[in-house]
Amino acid sequence: MSGKINDGLEGIVVAETELSDVEGEAGRLTIGGFALEQLAGLRTFEWAIALLLDGAPPSEAREHALSRELAAARVEVFDSARQRIDPARDGMDALRASIAGLNGDQENPVRVISSVLVFVATWARTRCGLEPLRPSATATMAEDYLHLITGETNVEKVAALNSYLVSVIDHGLNASTFAARVVASTGSDLVSAVTAGIGALKGPLHGGAPGPVLDMLDAVQASGDAAAWLANELEQGRRIMGMGHRIYRTRDPRAFVLERALSKLAAAGIAAPRLATAKQVEQAAAEALKRKYPNRSLQTNVEFYTAVLLDTIGLPRWAFAPTFAVGRTPGWCAHVAEQRRKGRLIRPASVYVGSRHEHGPTVKSPEAREPEWNHGQQK
Ligand code: COA
Numbered sequence: 001m002s003g004k005i006n007d008g009l010e011g012i013v014v015a016e017t018e019l020s021d022v023e024g025e026a027g028r029l030t031i032g033g034f035a036l037e038q039l040a041g042l043r044t045f046e047w048a049i050a051l052l053l054d055g056a057p058p059s060e061a062r063e064h065a066l067s068r069e070l071a072a073a074r075v076e077v078f079d080s081a082r083q084r085i086d087p088a089r090d091g092m093d094a095l096r097a098s099i100a101g102l103n104g105d106q107e108n109p110v111r112v113i114s115s116v117l118v119f120v121a122t123w124a125r126t127r128c129g130l131e132p133l134r135p136s137a138t139a140t141m142a143e144d145y146l147h148l149i150t151g152e153t154n155v156e157k158v159a160a161l162n163s164y165l166v167s168v169i170d171h172g173l174n175a176s177t178f179a180a181r182v183v184a185s186t187g188s189d190l191v192s193a194v195t196a197g198i199g200a201l202k203g204p205l206h207g208g209a210p211g212p213v214l215d216m217l218d219a220v221q222a223s224g225d226a227a228a229w230l231a232n233e234l235e236q237g238r239r240i241m242g243m244g245h246r247i248y249r250t251r252d253p254r255a256f257v258l259e260r261a262l263s264k265l266a267a268a269g270i271a272a273p274r275l276a277t278a279k280q281v282e283q284a285a286a287e288a289l290k291r292k293y294p295n296r297s298l299q300t301n302v303e304f305y306t307a308v309l310l311d312t313i314g315l316p317r318w319a320f321a322p323t324f325a326v327g328r329t330p331g332w333c334a335h336v337a338e339q340r341r342k343g344r345l346i347r348p349a350s351v352y353v354g355s356r357h358e359h360g361p362t363v364k365s366p367e368a369r370e371p372e373w374n375h376g377q378q379k
Contacts (some may be wrong), residue, residue, distance in 0.1 A: 001070050003349070003351060005351060006179075008246070009342040009348070010101065010246065013042060014173065014178075014346065014348075015173060015181065015338075015339070015342070016342075017033075017054060017173070017335070017338060018033075018338070019031070019032060019170050019171070019331065019334050019338060020032070020170040020171060020172055020331070022172035022247050022248070022378065023249075024078055024245075024247035024248045024249050025249050025250070026250070027248055027249075027250030027251060027252070027253050027254060028338055029171065029254065030251045031048065031051070031052075031166075031169060031170055032048070032051040032052055032055070032057075032170075033057075034057075036167065036253050036254065036257060037253075039058070039166050040163045040166045040167045040254075040257040040260075040261075041159070041257065041261060041264075042253050042261065042335045043066060043166060043351055044063065044067070044140055044141075044142070044162060044166075045140065045141045045142055045162055045165040045166055045169070045327075046063055046066050046067040046070065046140060046141060047063050048165075048166045048169050048330070049066065049070075049113065049169070049330040050062055050063055050066045052169065052170060052330055052331060052334035053109060053170065053330065053331075053334055053337075054334065060371070066110070067140055067248035068137075068138075069110050070110055070113065070114050070141060071116075071135065071138060071139060071140075071144065073108075073110050073111050073113075073114035073138050074114040074117060074118050074135035074144060075134070075135050075136075075271075076114075077111070077115045077118050077119075078118050078122070078132075078134055079116055081098075081118050081119055081122040081132070082122060082126070082132060084097075084098040084101055084119060085119050085122050085123040085126070086098075086123075087123055087126035088171070089323040090200060090318075091120065091123060091124070091127075091318055091319055092121045092202035092208070092316040092322060092325070093202075093319050094199045094322075095118070095119055095120055095123065095198055095322050095325055096195060096199055096202070098115075098119045098123075098193045099112075099115065099116060099119065099191065099194055099195050099198060100191070100192075102115060102191045103191070104188075104189035104192060105189070106189075106190065106191055106193050107189065107190050107332070108190075109190065109333035109337075110331060111196055112190055112191065112329065113176065113329050113330055113333065116194070116325055116326055116329045117141060117145055117148075117326050118135060118148075119145070120145075120319070120322040120323065120325065120326055121133075121135075121144075121145055121148035121149050122148070122337045123159065123322070124149045124315075124319045124322070125148060125149055127316075127318070128316070129295075130151075133147065133148050133151065133190075133211060135148060140158075140162070140259065140361075141165065141326075142158045142159075142161040142162035142165055143158050143325060145161065146158055146161050146313065146314075149314075149315060149319065150239075150313075150314045150315070152314060154270075154313075155268065156264065156265055156268040156270055157265070157312075157313040157314070159261070159264065160191050160261040160262070160264065160309055160312070160313055161310075161313055163257060163258070163260075163261040163308055164258060164261065164310070164323075165326065165327040166308065166327075167254045167257050167258065167294050167302065167327075168302065168306075168324060168328055169327055169328065169330055169331050170328070170330075170331030170334065170335075171328075171331070172247070173184075174206065175195075175200045175201075175203075175205075175206050176197040176198070176199075176200035176201040176207065176332065177197065177328075177331060177332060178200075179195055179196040179197055179200040179336050180193040180194060180197040180200075180332040180335055180336055181193070181335050181336070181338075181339045181346060182196070182346045183196045184335070184336040184339040184340055185292060185339050185344065185345050185346040186345060188365035190333065190336055192334075193332065193336045194329060194332050194333070196326075197328070197329070198325055198333040201321065201324060201325055201328065205239075206304075207240055207321050207325065207328070208321045209241045209301075209303035209307075209322070210241075210242070210303045210304075210306040210307040210310065210317075210320040210321065211308035211318060211320045211321060212241040212307075213242040213304055213306075214274070214307045214308075214311055214317045214320075214375070215308065215317070216240070216241055216242070216281065216294065217274045217277045217281060217307070217308075218274075220277060220280075220281050221277045225279050226277075226281050226284040227284045227287075227288065229372075230281070230284050230285050230288045234289075234292055238295060240285045240288070240289065241303065241304075242282075242285075242300065242301055242303045242304030242305075242306065242307065243285050243286070243289060243298055243299065243300060243301065243342075244289070244299070245298075245299070245300040245301045245366060246303060248299065248301065248307045249297040250297070250299060251299045251300045252299070252300060252301045252302045252316070254301075254302040254305075255300045255301065255302060255304060255305050258302070258306060258308075259305055260308050261309055262275060262305065262308060262309055262312065265309075265312055267315075270312065270313075271312075272308050272309070272311070272312040273311070273312065274308055274311060274312075275305075275308055275312075278304065278305070278308045282300055282304060285300075286298075286299055286347075287301070292330055303363060306324070307320060307366055310323060332336070
């Protein structure tokens, strides 16, 4: 097949969705019909989950019922969590393996969303050398998650985490959501689709960036010269984590929302230890990228302030990517349902650039072929 290639599928539209809209030039994010700013800091994560799963804003009764259902599912999956997770592994590896281990007949999004939260929290707690805590049957997801990992119940930190979870719940056809939809389009099950989403999210170009953002802030602080440190990174051909985006040509709207959550924390007396360095690095990075790529607007993405916020509320940096998975799983589940309603296999085409031989390969008879495992050994 021949044809124009859109590298990385850039600009290719492959689905209609009612779940979210990412407007790159305007720097606007709409989730389930609401501007991000109408949700983050104002609605619970449960409210946003109901919005995506039901396709309509939930009533108070629906929000509470879903919250109870999610909490009950967390309590239920907790007992198996310890056997399923391996604290010695990387968080995304441990999460992928534990979710992949669920039966494919678990088509219940509530169960899958709750499993992801409990597996990550149990993994993180065990990795800290602490006894895993039992989920609460009454807490919200943000309350429970913070408590299960840090043992804390601070309301301001819970509110900040809630803002974060709502901000990342869905984001158009990002790589992990696309991966989940491709799997769902084959008629496969929800667990397989979410497992694919986790695999895609792990990469540093997608959800794996916030841990490295914190490493960068520490390295810049140690160097004492943000501009020189960043220039050296770019010279070495390395990417600046937390900067640039495939769709946004502006600063990521989620960066503003997370900064606002950090300001609320500061007003409550919870200062962000790395905020001053982050602001300095952000400005220096934007300037350095502008110099290097004058024709491409590479600005702050969600991961930059995710790192600062999750660090401030006390989550360890190695739990950042799995925390992103906790926030994004409801989006994956809603996309899987939407893809199924569409019912069409996603199967793009490729352009073959390999050779075409005129004659078939020369094949030796099986007797004349030397077994590969015999190489270098006595016959
Ligand atoms: N640091 C350095 N260079 C960057 C960069 C960054 N953060 N983001 C993009 N670039 C470079 C690319 O390497 C490319 O250079 P090239 O033409 O010499 O190959 C050029 O800028 C244009 O890149 P673009 O097409 O805009 O990037 P993309 O759409 O392929 O990738 C990201 C988008 C997010 C993968 C990319 O910006 C990136 O790697 N960012 C850092 C990782 C990160 O923060 N990920 C989280 C995303 S939410």
